[in-house]
Amino acid sequence: xxxxxKPPALPSPFSNTKPPPILLTQGAEAHLxxxxxxxxxxxxxxxxxxxxxxxxxxxxxxxxxxxxIQEARCMIKLVREGVKVPAVLAMDxxxxxxxxxxxxxxxxxxxxxxxxVVRVVxxxxxxxxxxxxGTMDEAQITAAEAPVRALLRRIGAAIAALHKAGVxxxxxxxxxxxLRTSEWDQEDRAIEGEVVIIDFGLxxxxxxxxxxxxxxxxxxxxxxxxxxxxxxxFEELLVGYxxxxxxxxxxxxxxxxxxxRGRKRSMLG
Amino acid sequence: xxxxxxxxxxPHLPNAPVHVALYRNVENSAxxxxxxxxxxxxxxxxLIDASxxxxxxxxxxxxxxxxxxxxxxxxxxxNVHSEIVISFSPATNITESxxxxxxxxxxxxxxxxxxxVSSEITHDSVAAHLESSVVATSVPFxxxxxxxxxxxxxxxxxxxxxxxPSPGTKIDRAQTKAPTDxxxxxxxxxxxxxxxxxxxx
Amino acid sequence: xxxxGMEGSANKVAIGIMSxxxxxxxxxxxxxxxxxxxxxxxxxxxxxxxARHHRTWVVKMVKDAMKEARIRVKDVSCxxxxxxxxxxxxxxxxxxxxxxxxxxxxxxxxxxxxxxxHIEMGRxxxxxxxxxxxxxxxxNTQVIAYSSKRYRIFGETLDIxxxxxxxxxxxxxxxxxxxxxxxxxEQLAKKGRRLVELPYIVKGMDCSFSGxxxxxxxxxxxxxxxxxxxxxxxxxxxxxEQQGEQDPDAKPTRADLCFSLQETVYAMLVEITERAMAHxxxxxxxxxxxxxxxxxxxxxxGIMARDRGGSxxxxxxxxxxxxxxxxxxxxxxxxxxGFTTPLKESTCTQRFRTDEVFVDWRD
Numbered sequence: 001x002x003x004x005x006k007p008p009a010l011p012s013p014f015s016n017t018k019p020p021p022i023l024l025t026q027g028a029e030a031h032l033x034x035x036x037x038x039x040x041x042x043x044x045x046x047x048x049x050x051x052x053x054x055x056x057x058x059x060x061x062x063x064x065x066x067x068x069i070q071e072a073r074c075m076i077k078l079v080r081e082g083v084k085v086p087a088v089l090a091m092d093x094x095x096x097x098x099x100x101x102x103x104x105x106x107x108x109x110x111x112x113x114x115x116x117v118v119r120v121v122x123x124x125x126x127x128x129x130x131x132x133x134g135t136m137d138e139a140q141i142t143a144a145e146a147p148v149r150a151l152l153r154r155i156g157a158a159i160a161a162l163h164k165a166g167v168x169x170x171x172x173x174x175x176x177x178x179l180r181t182s183e184w185d186q187e188d189r190a191i192e193g194e195v196v197i198i199d200f201g202l203x204x205x206x207x208x209x210x211x212x213x214x215x216x217x218x219x220x221x222x223x224x225x226x227x228x229x230x231x232x233x234f235e236e237l238l239v240g241y242x243x244x245x246x247x248x249x250x251x252x253x254x255x256x257x258x259x260x261r262g263r264k265r266s267m268l269g
Numbered sequence: 270x271x272x273x274x275x276x277x278x279x280p281h282l283p284n285a286p287v288h289v290a291l292y293r294n295v296e297n298s299a300x301x302x303x304x305x306x307x308x309x310x311x312x313x314x315x316l317i318d319a320s321x322x323x324x325x326x327x328x329x330x331x332x333x334x335x336x337x338x339x340x341x342x343x344x345x346x347x348n349v350h351s352e353i354v355i356s357f358s359p360a361t362n363i364t365e366s367x368x369x370x371x372x373x374x375x376x377x378x379x380x381x382x383x384x385x386v387s388s389e390i391t392h393d394s395v396a397a398h399l400e401s402s403v404v405a406t407s408v409p410f411x412x413x414x415x416x417x418x419x420x421x422x423x424x425x426x427x428x429x430x431x432x433x434p435s436p437g438t439k440i441d442r443a444q445t446k447a448p449t450d451x452x453x454x455x456x457x458x459x460x461x462x463x464x465x466x467x468x469x470x
Numbered sequence: 471x472x473x474x475g476m477e478g479s480a481n482k483v484a485i486g487i488m489s490x491x492x493x494x495x496x497x498x499x500x501x502x503x504x505x506x507x508x509x510x511x512x513x514x515x516x517x518x519x520x521a522r523h524h525r526t527w528v529v530k531m532v533k534d535a536m537k538e539a540r541i542r543v544k545d546v547s548c549x550x551x552x553x554x555x556x557x558x559x560x561x562x563x564x565x566x567x568x569x570x571x572x573x574x575x576x577x578x579x580x581x582x583x584x585x586x587x588h589i590e591m592g593r594x595x596x597x598x599x600x601x602x603x604x605x606x607x608x609x610n611t612q613v614i615a616y617s618s619k620r621y622r623i624f625g626e627t628l629d630i631x632x633x634x635x636x637x638x639x640x641x642x643x644x645x646x647x648x649x650x651x652x653x654x655x656e657q658l659a660k661k662g663r664r665l666v667e668l669p670y671i672v673k674g675m676d677c678s679f680s681g682x683x684x685x686x687x688x689x690x691x692x693x694x695x696x697x698x699x700x701x702x703x704x705x706x707x708x709x710x711e712q713q714g715e716q717d718p719d720a721k722p723t724r725a726d727l728c729f730s731l732q733e734t735v736y737a738m739l740v741e742i743t744e745r746a747m748a749h750x751x752x753x754x755x756x757x758x759x760x761x762x763x764x765x766x767x768x769x770x771x772g773i774m775a776r777d778r779g780g781s782x783x784x785x786x787x788x789x790x791x792x793x794x795x796x797x798x799x800x801x802x803x804x805x806x807x808g809f810t811t812p813l814k815e816s817t818c819t820q821r822f823r824t825d826e827v828f829v830d831w832r833d
Contacts, residue, residue: 012337016282073467087463094341111459
């Protein structure tokens with residue numbers, strides 16, 4: 001029966017960290033914490049992939065290790081290529097700590113990105129737009145939409161850079177896109193800042209049009225379900241994508257195939 | 270002159286303060302290296318060719334990796350100090366790591382690191398020993414000093430980052446999107462940190 | 471009200487009868503009968519043979535069920551039948567019987583999606599209200615969650631079903647098909663300890679089993695463990711090892727291969743289920759379908775759910791293996807909203823996706 005949830009113990013050396021890392025989110029395979037980097041004045045994001053006690057220990061170790069290394073390799077490659085992603089500051093794929101000093105999980109310490117996720121930025125904009133568009137004339141609506149269109153272009157350019165560097169993300173949603181800005185506050189609906197792509201937990205190295213098109217398709221679907229008012233501007237994202245990547249034409253052609261396939265789309269709904 | 274020995278408490282590793290000194294114009298590199306090779310316990314230091322060090326963050330990342338591996342009993346070499354030298358390297362070959370990042374007979378700029386792995390090793394004991402052992406000019410362990418010392422070309426080669434732009438090179442400022450010198454250096458530094466983190470993966 | 475449920479989408483023909491008291495109290499299971507077509511060890515079943523089996527048995531089973539339920543034709547409110555997905559010929563055999571009964575008795579037909587049947591029966595038996603559902607059987611592998619009037623598929627197999635992977639490997643190892651191959655694999659796996667490395671293929675919330683089957687089949691052949699004669703010899707070795715100590719470095723036995731296959735494919739299933747739970751923010755898991763009766767899968771799912779502060783719901787063989795009451799249950803829920811299937815639309819379909827059903831009976 002249901003039990004009280006408590007996050008697993010932090011792996012070494014973070015069991016010593018003062019003040020202790022703060023848990024931000026619990027995903028399916030990782031916990032994300034905020035802590036300090038190897039410089040006490042600079043914050044860092046700490047991603048922990050705890051051991052999964054349900055699987056055989058040999059299999060568990062192999063998978064955890066494989067995946068955290070793949071994630072780190074993708075990010076490090078992107079940093080090298082100058083793509084805007086959090087840098088890897090340190091990592092440990094062996095895993096220490098946990099119960100009785102046994103296998104506790106692997107960790108990845110990353111650069112802390114200051115700013116909001118695009119999901120929140122678009123949600124705020126959509127709420128504002130919905131409430132105010134009734135009173136706006138055509139020119140005002142165009143002006144109100146302009147920053148969202150511009151943001152989608154910047155996102156397209158960021159994805160183009162990602163793909164050009166030979167990496168596909170595997171889980172592009174507006175929660176995995178951030179705007180780096182130190183000036184954003186909760187009340188703000190400004191749409192400024194550099195687009196930073198985060199969470200490479202499902203990323204892999206690939207230059208296949210199919211994989212790239214699926215990245216774009218997943219984001220398009222995610223926008224459709226979470227940001228219905230911004231989705232019409234998805235075309236802008238493709239414009240930004242095309243500008244940033246010479247090989248974009250064949251990827252976008254493939255995107256049309258992927259859309260048609262829409263494997264999981266119900267025939268009725 | 271008492272060396273400018275800095276004692277750093279690296280976050281997450283509270284039980285192992287690290288003592289770091291940076292020297293220029295070192296005159297006795299050959300004898301320091303000899304002591305190291307002879308396994309003289311008094312000279313158990315990480316002695317790093319400082320021209321291979323880009324920044325303070327670069328050095329601390331390598332030290333962090335080595336001390337973490339040490340505290341988890343995962344050393345690939347004899348002790349935490351030799352481990353620091355090989356932690357600078359992106360490759361797993363120990364001999365090659367020492368050749369590229371360790372002290373040589375002709376090293377002029379030297380980074381010395383000592384970890385307090387036992388209670389006898391204190392700031393004062395390390396400072397006293399270094400004062401009597403290293404014939405050189407002590408300079409602060411900071412990015413300012415290192416920027417005058419680091420050999421960017423050699424560093425980039427060691428980390429196979431030759432394709433990256435180098436800080437300090439002339440950039441066409443007419444291009445509005447051209448990255449600043451700080452951006453260029455930061456990208457190089459973060460790429461190095463990644464290589465250090467991935468060693469042995 | 472009383473519903474008859476008729477199921478025949480795979481190698482089982484099953485009739486269930488459910489009663490729904492007028493006072494709204496809990497539904498009663500009046501009868502739940504089943505007859506399984508099993509092929510000999512080393513062989514799979516052919517649709518035409520299964521269809522013949524179903525045709526032979528269906529009338530007798532309806533009679534038996536009604537006798538057991540102590541009901542008469544006039545008590546029946548509707549005849550619910552599996553419309554798909556499944557194997558064409560076996561589905562047809564049972565649909566034919568349902569149509570005949572409908573015409574003969576003048577009772578309305580209710581076509582039911584087999585997967586929705588599993589989900590509704592699982593919810594009824596376990597009391598799980600809004601779980602993430604893992605539906606695992608010989609023909610299906612899906613991770614499902616309910617959202618605005620549909621059971622939506624969040625993840626699924628990209629090729630063969632997990633049960634199909636297990637069934638086919640059972641044939642390679644000459645493991646008996648009676649009572650069902652997955653059960654015998656599980657019993658053999660309990661004697662295995664050595665984990666051999668197999669591919670592990672998860673993509674987001676989807677997974678793939680064909681590569682694993684190919685790998686474990688190849689391994690079995692290269693170890694000389696395939697076929698009837700080897701099965702007998704290897705069983706002797708397994709029994710010897712059970713007596714004494716197992717050498718961890720010794721050549722793997724069939725038990726080790728079954729153990730490794732189970733550990734690998736069930737870890738994949740738990741992983742995609744956990745991802746779906748995180749995605750929809752649910753803490754409940756319901757396992758349905760024939761593979762859902764596997765104790766190791768239930769145990770692994772239980773550990774995962776516990777670590778997320780949630781719980782797992784599963785049913786025993788009577789309800790998770792294909793049965794008639796699940797068709798009656800899902801059919802009655804639709805029937806109560808006014809849904810019936812006109813005779814001319816009472817065809818069956820091999821492909822019938824879970825998310826095609828408009829779930830009008832839930833909020």
